[in-house]
Amino acid sequence: MHVAEAGTGPLVLLLHGFPELWYSWRHQLPVLAAAGYHAVAPDLRGHGRTQAPVDVEDYGMAAHVADAVGVLDALGESTAVLVGHDWGASTAWAAAELHPERFTAVAAPSVPDRPRSPRPPLTELRSFAGDRFNWMLYFQEPGVAEADLSADVARTMRLMMYGLSGDAGDTGVRMVTGLPRDAVLLDQMPEPEAPAAWLTETDLAYYVDEYERTGFTGGLNRYRNADLDWELLPELGTGVIAQPALFVGGDLDTAVRFADPNRMRNHIPNLTGPIVLPGAGHWIQQERSDEVNHALLTFLRTVD
Template identity: 50%
Template sequence: MSQHIGEITHRSVSSPAGRAGHGRIHLVEQGSGPLVLLVHGFPESWYSWRHQLPVLAAAGYRAVAIDVRGYGRSSRPVATEAYRMLDLVADNVTVVQALGEESAVVVGHDWGAAIAANSALLRPDVFRAVGLLSVPYTPRGGPRPTDAFARMGGDEEFYVSYFQEPGRAEAEIEPDVRGWLTGFYAALSADTMPAPGAPDPHFVSRGGTLRDRFPTGRLPAWLSEGDLDVYAGEFERTGMTGALNRYRNMDRDWEDLAALDGAPIPQPSLFIGGKLDTSTTWLADAITAYPVTLPGLTSSHLLDGCGHWIQQERPDEVNRLLTDWLAALPA
């Protein structure tokens, strides 16, 4: 069943049978032409691509933004292991096929960048090019992820480790979803992030919570009260477990993807990051390694004065870079 809102169409497609059985993926579609699949990160939804959908449509593309499983109007399987990377890649393939297409360009932000990268790696027959926003491509490898994260921070706890225990982060977030999201978005936005030298909001002090270090007092410039209503309304309805379960599968992914250890992505690729985003500063070595890990890279940019929420903080610049890159791809 489709619902038309202006030029945007909302619909759901059936996701494949698997560990969690049949489910559905909600998507938002605009335009016609070659398919561009947009995959959001944490803690967001299809709505994070609201500035890209009309621009891609106007440029002659079929732009489709999904709610990743566990988010929004997509299915939220109960089993934690139903959120492993293999399942999310299968969801992306299902969306392409359900739309009657044989191939797509996949573009992801944050966790969506990792999902997009693995979609390109595992299904090069479907995903002909890949765009990565904010989080650089880092091939599978190294120690078990939870072991690596546990060694970070000294006496403090890295947020990924904090997210591992089911129910723990939920107990912090769900009593005040709107307030927590406001602080989390502000902590990683260029105009509201903590000053250099302030306690790092990616870490939790022993016995503390993440929000202890979130900035307070104002919204980032890119986030209106109406935008916050959309994000908070979805998570107030769904809870946070589906979104957090992505973090709880990092060790399973490490095991599932062992055959791809160190694998490069050969398809044409794009990277756009923010210079003030810890994703690009902590993973600077991954960006330096792109000639080896992304041999098909044709466009790479670090935006001055930009934080983590790149396609919302700097929509005009991201749209220009994205459409220029798409226009230069082989037919």
């Protein structure tokens, strides 16, 4: 496992999402270090410079939670504060629920925690989607999304980063609710008129170089375990997360719009927030790094 780290002090473990890398935390690492924390951001399994298992089943939630625990063990730490974005947020919530003795607090930009669904997640999604396009369902068939996303990695990263950001306005909502089932995902995303202030050409090039080398299968295999996770971890999403918790989201993020984060209070009694930033999209710790850093540091001080 490849990790980027900065600083010394109490451990803060940062888990990225898809299609991201440790690099999505580039604005948080130095700030956390300067505040007296040991900030560690790994490339998750199958991403960047971390080993990529071959089997789809090796990308399930149990494996990702075990990786998070394994980082603590490798660093000789008994506990950490866990911060996750996108799929990393889902892993952070799961790890906090399954291993409260190791993760003393949890923060999740963008993706709220959700209770266990009554039916397997893909069944729920097919019912929700009907005759509309759905990302999760599109990602299920091995090889299909890989071919689309890998055809032009620079275009893929440019469109996905822009299309789900606050810069694109309601584009993300249209892609979730307004596309026909047979839509070609990238063809529905608008081209940015200019480089984003939060994502320079150098930033974009880092992502492009890494995904051109590795492909997208590692990240896509995470989606392909949704139903298996539901079967193998029946306790997940059924208990209370008692640790201090923080949620920060953007009001233009579809993950916030379609899952009211206020409902988390029912099973996360020590929740700070939800903090919802106007005009922010899905890549919130990159788009609005100053505000996210302020929220994280304020939260960490209360945990200390």
